[in-house]
Amino acid sequence: MPKAVLLLSGGLDSTTMLAYAIDAGFDVHAMTFRYGQRHAAEIDAARRVARHYPVRDHVVVDIDLRTFGGSALTADIDVPKDRGDADIAHGIPITYVPARNTIFLSFCLAWSEVLGASDIFIGVNALDYSGYPDCRPEYVEAYERMANLATRGGVEGTTPVHIRTPLMHRTKAEIVQLGRSLGVDYALTLSCYDPTPDGLACGHCDSCQLRRKGFAEAGVPDPTRYAAPVA
């Protein structure tokens, strides 16, 4: 089984990707970040998901991106609610965390080099996404190129690393359908940017809206536990 490092947030996308990677025969080493985000409920969801699947191991890495702030997820800035599809589809929102995926992938790269893993999975998506620069295919391609110059394999000509993005070109509804075909229990997952301390989703942030739209368009019942009924 080829070894892979997989970024697991415990949300809908990364959980679907985990089910996909395991189904594809990878020996998965999952990595989650406690990065100073607004809530620990996300870490709880990642641990729940990692326990549910046969992952080889799961590490939770502590870094503090509040050192820099600059985002509604890492500074004292309100998370926008009910922005609507048009607003979500345009511009870079205040929930963007500067260089977050670059930092996350760099830790994955370190781990993959030590493990001798050939693949790094990241659940980025260029369709139903939040306009983040570090979710675009051209970014991922440039990251992979850099990664193959950064490490031992780049000098010695061994073990090139592939940044895998199986969700990149799927709509949220297609991701839900993929997960369903793989038996994913989405009740385990949490996508909300602003959940209650006990992990109930707000239903109104960009992430909740994209997720709700995905279930609706896929025609799949939404098992999300919301803090209050949503339309």
Add this chain to the structure above:
Amino acid sequence: MPKAVLLLSGGLDSTTMLAYAIDAGFDVHAMTFRYGQRHAAEIDAARRVARHYPVRDHVVVDIDLRTFGGSALTADIDVPKDRGDADIAHGIPITYVPARNTIFLSFCLAWSEVLGASDIFIGVNALDYSGYPDCRPEYVEAYERMANLATRGGVEGTTPVHIRTPLMHRTKAEIVQLGRSLGVDYALTLSCYDPTPDGLACGHCDSCQLRRKGFAEAGVPDPTRYAAPVA
């Protein structure tokens, strides 16, 4: 004054680079990592250097690369001593820390984006160096390309970021001469991979050997405090 983020380890190279960046008119924001290295003396040196110069601010970021290990600097592996020039010049030594510069630069990238800084300084060197993959010019170029796709500026077409490596093509002796011309007090600095707890250099690890050679070839007295007399 253009803002810059500068990686400061408190060693000979990064301290020379700091003097260079300040001389060149940059408003310097210095960043140091407590990454699980063998000793805190390196952090003390970085703080000493940062206090000595008019840097705008200095942050010490905590990350724990012992999570992965894989290096004599982050795992329970002896630091090689007295390897000699030929050995140092060939291959990737056990002091290489997987993806370390990629991780460090990624935090610099986050900070530079929040600050609106246009430049990131890293004191890598392709001549008198330890054979690390992530010190080569082709790596730095690929990193810069990736960085400009990773961030807000890459989408909005503003503020490209430059990865500056003013030491890349200088010998260690030339770096010492540059520092001398800028008035650097190398007694403030610590380059050793394996110092005593109170910050005395071992004199025999690759880093000490390269440093000693630099002073000798530059014809500059070596102010390093060694744990025992060196030849």
